[in-house]
Amino acid sequence: MCHSGTALAGENDAFMGFRASAEDALLLDTQSLTIREDSITVADRRKASKKRDASCCGPNVAAKSAGEKINLHSVLWARVYIAEDQSAVQITYAKSFGKRLVKPTTLSIPIAESDLEKADQWVERLLARAYEGAQQAKRLKVLINPNGGPGTAEKTYRTEIAPIFAAASCTVDVELTQYAKHAIKIAEEIDIDSYDAIVCISGDGVPHEVFNGLGKRPDARKALRSLAVCQLPGGSGNGMCWSFLGTDAPSLAAVNLVKGKRTHFDLVSITQGDERILSFLSQSAGITAGLDLGTENLRWMGNTRFTVGFLQRVITETFYPTDLYVKLAIGSKEDIRRHASTHREPPDHTCDGTGLPPLQYGTVKDEVPEDWVKESHPKLGNFYCGNVGPPVDLNSIHTELTYVIRALQMLCMSKDINFFPAARPNDGYLDLAISDGDMGRMKAVNIMLGAETGKHFDIPELNYRKVVAYRFIPQKQKDGYISVDGEKMKFAPFQAEIHHGLGVSLSLRHNVYEGPKIA
Numbered sequence: 113m114c115h116s117g118t119a120l121a122g123e124n125d126a127f128m129g130f131r132a133s134a135e136d137a138l139l140l141d142t143q144s145l146t147i148r149e150d151s152i153t154v155a156d157r158r159k160a161s162k163k164r165d166a167s168c169c170g171p172n173v174a175a176k177s178a179g180e181k182i183n184l185h186s187v188l189w190a191r192v193y194i195a196e197d198q199s200a201v202q203i204t205y206a207k208s209f210g211k212r213l214v215k216p217t218t219l220s221i222p223i224a225e226s227d228l229e230k231a232d233q234w235v236e237r238l239l240a241r242a243y244e245g246a247q248q249a250k251r252l253k254v255l256i257n258p259n260g261g262p263g264t265a266e267k268t269y270r271t272e273i274a275p276i277f278a279a280a281s282c283t284v285d286v287e288l289t290q291y292a293k294h295a296i297k298i299a300e301e302i303d304i305d306s307y308d309a310i311v312c313i314s315g316d317g318v319p320h321e322v323f324n325g326l327g328k329r330p331d332a333r334k335a336l337r338s339l340a341v342c343q344l345p346g347g348s349g350n351g352m353c354w355s356f357l358g359t360d361a362p363s364l365a366a367v368n369l370v371k372g373k374r375t376h377f378d379l380v381s382i383t384q385g386d387e388r389i390l391s392f393l394s395q396s397a398g399i400t401a402g403l404d405l406g407t408e409n410l411r412w413m414g415n416t417r418f419t420v421g422f423l424q425r426v427i428t429e430t431f432y433p434t435d436l437y438v439k440l441a442i443g444s445k446e447d448i449r450r451h452a453s454t455h456r457e458p459p460d461h462t463c464d465g466t467g468l469p470p471l472q473y474g475t476v477k478d479e480v481p482e483d484w485v486k487e488s489h490p491k492l493g494n495f496y497c498g499n500v501g502p503p504v505d506l507n508s509i510h511t512e513l514t515y516v517i518r519a520l521q522m523l524c525m526s527k528d529i530n531f532f533p534a535a536r537p538n539d540g541y542l543d544l545a546i547s548d549g550d551m552g553r554m555k556a557v558n559i560m561l562g563a564e565t566g567k568h569f570d571i572p573e574l575n576y577r578k579v580v581a582y583r584f585i586p587q588k589q590k591d592g593y594i595s596v597d598g599e600k601m602k603f604a605p606f607q608a609e610i611h612h613g614l615g616v617s618l619s620l621r622h623n624v625y626e627g628p629k630i631a
């Protein structure tokens with residue numbers, strides 16, 4: 113024999129440049145299972161030893177004889193199954209059935225009784241690695257909106273999401289929302305110690321209600337900071353799902369959620385009249401708000417309504433005159449670029465368990481603070497402010513416009529539309545993007561198309577800044593649309609101020625929004 117000594121020698125060293133340690137390998141009679149950098153491999157030891165004998169010490173022997181390779185991210189659970197006749201190591205993972213569907217599948221590897229103890233240790237190690245930085249076996253409160261979008265949320269949950277949750281050993285408590293705003297009440301009354309996350313199978317409307325329900329509680333700060341709020345596709349707007357979980361394919365998003373890492377992110381208080389609400393996505397007026405809220409009459413078209421609505425508004429070059437007062441944080445695109453690589457730790461909001469943080473700048477009814485800058489925008493075309501991608505399905509606008517503009521070329525569906533490529537989950541700033549209505553039709557279209565890659569950030573006509581607070585005052589218009597997280601607000605002045613890292617969600621990567629970024 114060429115190799116002796118450590119358990120791993122000769123069987124799996126130098127696999128794709130990664131050196132597994134002895135504890136990463138489970139050597140059974142006929143097979144070996146090895147935890148590697150981002151996968152596990154199952155190899156037939158008999159083949160490996162034959163090859164070893166034949167090639168004597170050639171490099172990468174195990175890699176060549178590896179039978180199966182499973183990505184660590186897809187590993188949902190593992191256990192040692194003990195039975196009288198045949199015990200086994202069982203690894204349940206998300207197996208791909210095409211680009212948008214995964215289903216749990218279990219790989220069972222027989223083990224001898226004498227291997228039970230080391231198999232137990234190996235399984236524990238595997239779970240720790242597969243869930244690195246994330247909590248295992250999450251306790252989930254699932255809210256399904258049976259009326260969201262096309263009304264398929266229940267079916268999507270049953271067929272694509274629930275099997276992933278079960279396979280990942282999550283505890284689930286499912287509730288259907290019975291009426292509009294029901295989720296506010298559920299969040300207001302939920303026992304925050306019984307769950308790790310509230311998962312909304314809906315559009316962006318239900319999580320908006322959940323944040324606001326948590327915000328109404330006497331222990332709002334504690335509730336918002338301890339319970340993660342997540343969204344999986346079950347309505348029309350999937351801004352939250354895209355930004356935190358990086359996909360709108362339900363089963364893939366469910367895997368990313370069960371493997372998700374707690375990420376704090378900024379929430380925003382909006383005051384209008386005597387009301388104070390929380391916004392978690394964006395506030396918009398002008399074209400984007402009109403698309404979302406002013407195309408209801410075109411609902412029969414499906415998502416095409418957004419494209420038709422967009423073209424209508426761009427062609428007519430409509431103005432939405434507005435006065436803005438801004439508490440500026442970062443004023444130039446160059447400085448925003450520099451800021452992109454910095455991280456600001458959010459304050460610890462849990463130190464006192466009371467209601468929402470006090471408003472630092474008062475409400476829309478108070479005097480505007482002296483250090484805010486007044487700006488008049490008589491030709492405003494689009495106002496868009498927030499952190500997380502659009503509640504409007506810009507994805508479909510983008511795709512259809514691309515068809516129109518590029519002469520019906522076949523293009524792939526864009527997947528990573530995010531209007532705020534410089535946004536960070538908890539930098540403590542709002543991204544404010546505004547443009548005039550007379551910049552030219554092609555420029556307006558280019559801004560929308562550029563959102564696929566984040567290139568719109570560099571279009572000079574897009575005024576992009578980071579702010580801490582602002583007041584929006586519509587001028588010379590009797591009526592219009594103001595949207596907060598895709599929900600219609602009164603067409604009246606409102607004020608917004610950020611709460612650094614007040615909310616929490618589960619994300620594919622810690623502290624990062626998925627989607628295009630500024631270069």
Ligand SMILES: Nc1ncnc2c1ncn2[C@@H]1O[C@H](COP(=O)(O)OP(=O)(O)OP(=O)(O)O)[C@@H](O)[C@H]1O
Nearest residue numbers: 260261289290291292293314315317318347348349
């Ligand atoms: N059982 C119900 N009946 C009617 N409305 C409901 C019900 N449950 C929730 N809602 C309401 O449905 C609205 C839409 O929520 P959801 O987040 O699922 O979808 P959306 O993508 O934001 O919007 P939509 O699907 O209407 O385009 C929410 O405002 C919520 O109050």
